Amino acid sequence: MTDIDFPGTKFRQYTLRTALHVALIVGTIIFLLPIFVVVNTSLKAPAAINLATTWHLPAEIHWQSYVEAIEEFGPRIWNSITLVTNATLLSAIIGSLNGYVLSKWRIYGERILFPLILLGMFIPYQGVLIPLFEFMRAARLYGGIPGLIIIHTIYGLPITTLIFRNFYVDIPDEMLEAAAIDGAGFWDIYTQIVLPLSVSGFVVVIIWQFTQIWNEFLFAVTMTTGASEPITVGLAQLAGGEAVHWNLPMAGAVIAALPPLIVYLILSRYFIRGLLAGSGH
Amino acid sequence: MRNRRDRFIALLMLMPTFILLGIFVYFFLGKTIYYSTTDWGENPAQPALSETVIRQNVGLENYQNLMTDVIQAMFRNSLTNMFFFFVFFVIGSIGLGLLLTLILDQKIVGEAFFRTIFLSPMALSFVVTGTIWRWLLQPDGGLNYLPTVFGLEPFHFNWLNSQEVWLQFTWDKVPLYLTFVGFALFALLAVRRALRQDWRSLGFIVSLAVIVILIFISGLWNYIWLPLDVVQVESSIAPKGFNAALVGIIIAAIWQMSGYVMAILTAGLRGIPEDLREAAQVDGCSSLRVYTHIILPQLRPFVISTIIILGHISLKVFDLVFAMSGPDNARTVMPGILVYTKGFRQNSFAQASAIATIVLLLVVIIIVPYLYMQLRDHD
Structure with a gap:
């Protein structure tokens, strides 16, 4: 890290550094204003909410909005949990196998096939939406969570494959060669050497997939209906109507935000690794 | 094996x-x-x-x-909306992200805490962000009423429902603007070549620029562009432009993504060898020169990849706009939303x-x- 060696005396340097810190703190407060407003509004009684008093603290804490929001979400919370658990684990397991094959086994045509897998990560999903809708209807999977699990598993494969491939490249080939000489085959090497070394790779992938799928909206709103929707669709409906009582969508927003936010706060180091992998670094 | x-x-x-x-x-x-x-x-x-x-x-x-087709004006509006969203969202996120990166590189006390805060919106769904900001941008409350906390007058900007259109243009002027942009690019390239005394490619660029000007003067542009009915109709009745209703959406998007830019640029900054910086300082480079001559050039590939990642996100943008102004709002409609409304609402x-x-x-x-x-x- 480089210090800006400000010209002048030590005193001036000290003042400038203090000013920098103060500016940063003010910036952080501005940055956090939306969070303050959500929590603040969600804790007010509906009667106490009016536009002009957005910034006033609640006269008394009103937890009822959270209870109501959970009731409004109904099965959608559980839908999201089912969706995220299944799709995350499936895409992580398949991605791990893919990464193992792509990093440790020479596959014919790999230089063309790997970029084609990666491109799947960047395509606009609007471009597959209509054929996907047709397919899901024909397969009798349209409208429900099982269909959405399949969709998120498949479209998650490019990123999980990429993260695991880059992760496994660092495992020295000599280690695997030695095992191979001792007679270990494809599966022995995977289960006895690669998999035990993959724990942090799995943490990165699971956190990334968990937050992405939990937060996803486009597939959710087009491929599920009614009681089978995940939580993001429920939140959009909660906030969508005109003349809504804003305590409810704000409480809903907090509930929908909490799971990925908690995971991020506890494991941000791994979250950032997923983030960087997704941008090719 | x-x-x-x-x-x-x-x-x-x-x-x-x-x-x-x-x-x-x-x-x-x-x-x-x-x-x-x-x-x-x-x-x-x-x-x-x-x-x-x-x-x-x-x-x-x-x-x-x-x-x-005149009834498809919504689609052409969505293209202009996407263009302005793209430009201001990318510039804003990278500007703020770069600023945060450079500030947090100054041995800040509590650096990790600040990083965690600024990156945290990345863990949120665009639907959550959209819902929050929609409430913040209500015309008679929220951000507009923030000054009242300090006893000042409230703002009266109509955020998501604003009917104002800035930077207005009409379709028939587009060839002219494109020519200007093209010419400015050529001029920039030419100056750089001249500074490097690369006379041969300078000649090449200048002749390209002359061709562009000739095409424009000859009216060839208008021959390609103007016969479209829509150019004539929409140029006279409905000027396009930067809809003020997009400003709030752009702010929300920058709020969500600038931490991401910070994360990528910080990774880039950490990749710069420490001895490179130190050597420059030993050589008597002022700290400003260390930034302009060593750090920023080293960050360039990272800036380019964030431009591309954010750029392609703005081409696909869907959930944020959906949650903030609804799928049917003509002032903020995006191509990614029209695919949904045309396909899944209207079949x-x-x-x-x-x-x-x-x-x-x-x-x-x-x-x-x-x-x-x-x-x-x-x-």
Whole structure:
């Protein structure tokens, strides 16, 4: 890290550094204003909410909005949990196998096939939406969570494959060669050497997939209906109507935000690794 | 490890992914492109959702309609909206992200805490962000009333419902602007060549610039561009521009994504060898020169990749706008939203496919060269 060696005396340097810190703190407060407003509004009684008093603290804490929001979400919370658990684990397991094959086994045509897998990560999903809708209807999977699990598993494969491939490249080939000489085959090497070394790779992938799928909206709103929707669709409906009582969508927003936010706060180091992998670094 | 049976198993293990992505990505994209050349959903005699629907090939008619039909003005609005969203969202996020990166590089007390805060919106859904900001941007409350906390007058900007249009332009002026942009680029290139005393390529660039000017003077542009009915109609009745209603959405998007820029640029900054910085300082470089001559040039590839990532996000933008101003708002509509409303609300599958194909094309144009460069650099 480089210090800006400000010209002048030590005193001036000290003042400038203090000013920098103060500016940063003010910036952080501005940055956090939306969070303050959500929590603040969600804790007010509906009667106490009016536009002009957005910034006033609640006269008394009103937890009822959270209870109501959970009731409004109904099965959608559980839908999201089912969706995220299944799709995350499936895409992580398949991605791990893919990464193992792509990093440790020479596959014919790999230089063309790997970029084609990666491109799947960047395509606009609007471009597959209509054929996907047709397919899901024909397969009798349209409208429900099982269909959405399949969709998120498949479209998650490019990123999980990429993260695991880059992760496994660092495992020295000599280690695997030695095992191979001792007679270990494809599966022995995977289960006895690669998999035990993959724990942090799995943490990165699971956190990334968990937050992405939990937060996803486009597939959710087009491929599920009614009681089978995940939580993001429920939140959009909660906030969508005109003349809504804003305590409810704000409480809903907090509930929908909490799971990925908690995971991020506890494991941000791994979250950032997923983030960087997704941008090719 | 190289025996034939194991290599066969390895290939076999990769097959499901190839087949699934082959179908769900490439085959489906191909199908969308095909549907965009049919009348699926446009022919009243053929119910769009019937399992025995007959789709007739209409060539490029859907694209022609989108570009020229007066009732498809919504689509052309969505293109201008996307353009302004792209420009201001990318500039804003990178500006703020770069600022945060450089500030947090100054041995800040509590650096990790600040980083965690600024990156935290990345863990939120765009739907959550949109819901929060929609409340913050209510005209008679929220941000507008923040000054009242300090006893000041409230603002009266109508955020998401604003009818104001800035930077207005009409379609018939677009060739002129494009010529200006092209000419400015040539001028920039020419100056750089001249500074490097690269006279031969300077001559090449100047002659290219002369060709551009000649095309414009000769009126060839107008010959290509103006015969479109829509150019004439919309130029006279409905000027396009930067809808003020987009400002709030852009702010929310910057709030969410600037931490992401910070994370990538910080990774880039940490990749700069410490001795490079120290050597520059020992050589008597002032700290400002260390930044302009060493750090910023080293960060350039990272800035370029964030431009591309954020750029392709803004081409696909859907959930944030959906949650903030709804899918039917003409002032903030985006192509990514029109695919949804046309396809899933109105069953105009062919038109939705044509719009999706246009978005796909734009994304491919910026992502494919990027992926190519990334993979080439890694190998």
